[in-house]
Amino acid sequence: MRIILDGMGGDDAPVSIIEGAIAATAEISDDDDIVIVGKEDIICECLEKYSYKGSQISVVNAEEVITNDEAPVKAVRHKKDSSVVRGITMVKEGDGDVFISAGSTGAILAGGLLILGRITGIDRPTLAAVYPVIGSEPSLLTDTGANAECKAKNLLEFGVMGSIYMQSVLGRQNPTVGLVNNGTEAGKGTPLTKEAYALMEQSNLNFIGNVETRDLQNAICDVIVTDGFTGNAIVKLTEGMGLMVLRELKKRFLSTSKSKLGALLLKDQLSQIKKEFNYAEYGGAPILGVKGALLKMHGSSDALAVKQTIMKAIPYVEEDVVGTIERAMENVQEMVGDE
Amino acid sequence: MRIILDGMGGDDAPVSIIEGAIAATAEISDDDDIVIVGKEDIICECLEKYSYKGSQISVVNAEEVITNDEAPVKAVRHKKDSSVVRGITMVKEGDGDVFISAGSTGAILAGGLLILGRITGIDRPTLAAVYPVIGSEPSLLTDTGANAECKAKNLLEFGVMGSIYMQSVLGRQNPTVGLVNNGTEAGKGTPLTKEAYALMEQSNLNFIGNVETRDLQNAICDVIVTDGFTGNAIVKLTEGMGLMVLRELKKRFLSTSKSKLGALLLKDQLSQIKKEFNYAEYGGAPILGVKGALLKMHGSSDALAVKQTIMKAIPYVEEDVVGTIERAMENVQEMVGDE
Numbered sequence: 001m002r003i004i005l006d007g008m009g010g011d012d013a014p015v016s017i018i019e020g021a022i023a024a025t026a027e028i029s030d031d032d033d034i035v036i037v038g039k040e041d042i043i044c045e046c047l048e049k050y051s052y053k054g055s056q057i058s059v060v061n062a063e064e065v066i067t068n069d070e071a072p073v074k075a076v077r078h079k080k081d082s083s084v085v086r087g088i089t090m091v092k093e094g095d096g097d098v099f100i101s102a103g104s105t106g107a108i109l110a111g112g113l114l115i116l117g118r119i120t121g122i123d124r125p126t127l128a129a130v131y132p133v134i135g136s137e138p139s140l141l142t143d144t145g146a147n148a149e150c151k152a153k154n155l156l157e158f159g160v161m162g163s164i165y166m167q168s169v170l171g172r173q174n175p176t177v178g179l180v181n182n183g184t185e186a187g188k189g190t191p192l193t194k195e196a197y198a199l200m201e202q203s204n205l206n207f208i209g210n211v212e213t214r215d216l217q218n219a220i221c222d223v224i225v226t227d228g229f230t231g232n233a234i235v236k237l238t239e240g241m242g243l244m245v246l247r248e249l250k251k252r253f254l255s256t257s258k259s260k261l262g263a264l265l266l267k268d269q270l271s272q273i274k275k276e277f278n279y280a281e282y283g284g285a286p287i288l289g290v291k292g293a294l295l296k297m298h299g300s301s302d303a304l305a306v307k308q309t310i311m312k313a314i315p316y317v318e319e320d321v322v323g324t325i326e327r328a329m330e331n332v333q334e335m336v337g338d339e
Numbered sequence: 340m341r342i343i344l345d346g347m348g349g350d351d352a353p354v355s356i357i358e359g360a361i362a363a364t365a366e367i368s369d370d371d372d373i374v375i376v377g378k379e380d381i382i383c384e385c386l387e388k389y390s391y392k393g394s395q396i397s398v399v400n401a402e403e404v405i406t407n408d409e410a411p412v413k414a415v416r417h418k419k420d421s422s423v424v425r426g427i428t429m430v431k432e433g434d435g436d437v438f439i440s441a442g443s444t445g446a447i448l449a450g451g452l453l454i455l456g457r458i459t460g461i462d463r464p465t466l467a468a469v470y471p472v473i474g475s476e477p478s479l480l481t482d483t484g485a486n487a488e489c490k491a492k493n494l495l496e497f498g499v500m501g502s503i504y505m506q507s508v509l510g511r512q513n514p515t516v517g518l519v520n521n522g523t524e525a526g527k528g529t530p531l532t533k534e535a536y537a538l539m540e541q542s543n544l545n546f547i548g549n550v551e552t553r554d555l556q557n558a559i560c561d562v563i564v565t566d567g568f569t570g571n572a573i574v575k576l577t578e579g580m581g582l583m584v585l586r587e588l589k590k591r592f593l594s595t596s597k598s599k600l601g602a603l604l605l606k607d608q609l610s611q612i613k614k615e616f617n618y619a620e621y622g623g624a625p626i627l628g629v630k631g632a633l634l635k636m637h638g639s640s641d642a643l644a645v646k647q648t649i650m651k652a653i654p655y656v657e658e659d660v661v662g663t664i665e666r667a668m669e670n671v672q673e674m675v676g677d678e
């Protein structure tokens with residue numbers, strides 16, 4: 001398998017990208033290799049500082065960079081020699097199996113749509129994200145921001161694609177699917193959630209009904225389905241609260257000599273909690289619904305996050321998530337019809 | 340001032356209501372009194388178990404109870420002798436200054452609309468909530484669930500009403516107002532948030548622009564404006580994460596004898612964190628936009644939550660929040676016109 005990494009995306013590129021790639025070579029199979037796409041001179045100069053198995057990491061030059069400030073569709077159309085366009089094109093042409101980037105979400109989505117194209121039957125691809133549940137296995141949240149406005153049909157598709165990813169990549173058998181709503185009763189919510197509820201109930205999904213956000217940290221379901229506006233609010237609030245908790249614990253636990261001693265005795269427990277709150281542990285967010293495997297990492301991804309995302313990319317490809325979604329969509333399309 | 344309490348609403352009524360009322364009598368002025376509305380026999384039997392200043396607590400009988408399972412509008416129309424209808428009618432007729440209930444949110448909202456009526460110029464009243472920010476002063480979140488679907492004009496009104504409440508009741512001068520969005524840049528979001536942004540920018544609000552949920556625990560603004568679907572997701576996720584943090588800290592800190600000792604040394608810090616995560620500390624949620632003062636408490640409110648809500652009710656009435664909103668709406672209406 002060949003994993004394509006965007007060498008230019010993210011706050012700390014290319015250093016964290018390169019360090020993550022090197023860390024991954026210690027864990028991936030000898031048959032797998034990693035290609036870093038981006039400005040060759042910068043990447044090679046950085047690579048030279050590390051020792052690694054040369055046959056497993058190579059560089060493909062791309063002179064342009066798409067920034068977060070650019071209009072995504074326009075950037076993808078015009079910057080043909082950017083790391084994002086080159087990398088996704090390699091997946092399209094079979095020169096790579098999966099593309100991973102910490103760059104502009106909009107550009108990666110636009111690249112997926114324009115270069116790879118949508119899977120037949122998918123109206124809107126989704127940016128899903130592994131959603132950390134502290135003290136338990138993570139859930140998958142879809143959509144987290146690719147589609148701020150949704151139709152009920154989109155939410156159903158998110159549920160189908162999310163279930164396939166959850167089963168194939170995270171090994172969760174027959175994953176449960178919940179619809180984010182403002183109450184658990186069947187009749188609750190907006191016209192959108194009511195219609196989505198009806199579609200999901202009729203589907204083959206392991207649908208458990210409406211879920212309230214207060215239960216997301218109780219591991220209420222494996223796949224959490226919502227529109228991209230609400231999903232974005234959920235994922236960012238969860239992240240913000242995690243950071244707040246760590247900040248407040250640290251501040252208070254270091255406030256007196258007695259509390260410092262207490263914190264010392266709780267060192268193991270505190271570092272475990274810190275680890276579980278760390279988004280980097282959970283790897284990147286798959287873009288599901290396009291004809292190729294794409295993973296978007298957080299812009300602030302460090303080497304650990306990059307390595308973890310590479311490790312998630314392997315079952316994503318091996319279990320043929322893209323092909324499984326293509327086949328599943330044939331059934332969904334029969335159910336909801338063409339709109 | 341006369342404070343009307345719903346004696347029948349909430350998981351633990353009338354006990355927590357009565358205990359909260361008695362606790363409040365120790366703090367309110369001698370000129371203030373509390374009326375508990377509900378089944379007189381049950382309430383009086385319960386009251387007899389406590390000692391309190393008899394002149395400050397009285398009971399008004401209401402034989403019916405509106406439950407959470409009932410269709411709110413129908414229940415308010417038919418159950419004329421319910422605690423909610425009697426209590427709100429007392430405010431309407433000047434027999435009370437504010438009505439407080441831990442009962443059905445829908446019924447209290449419907450009662451507000453049908454009995455008190457909307458303030459001229461207000462399209463949709465809002466259920467606002469004091470939003471705890473750990474380690475800092477709380478914000479106010481509006482709307483938290485009264486209006487799952489909103490127009491831009493509604494969001495502007497929420498900002499105006501929220502600012503008035505924040506300034507009058509929580510004493511925050513010239514409160515900052517933020518609009519929840521999926522990015523901070525001005526052009527971000529859905530048609531709804533884009534239109535609301537434009538309206539709020541032109542208004543007299545101290546508008547700071549779009550805010551992302553990741554910054555809500557950084558005390559990014561005093562008044563957080565969003566639609567009721569997103570607001571409901573935010574408030575319930577915050578609550579759920581707070582409970583999760585307390586649960587996980589407890590579980591891990593009690594896991595070994597060494598960690599138990601550590602937790603003992605951190606007792607003060609841990610109980611302070613627990614206190615800050617406790618919704619009860621922050622009092623109830625005002626329903627703003629109707630012609631009278633209403634406060635909705637959490638269904639699981641304990642005596643502390645009841646007492647804190649009573650204490651919040653006093654400036655709500657004294658600072659004439661309802662009248663201030665009425666006057667402010669005249670200006671807003673001039674700006675956005677009649678729709």
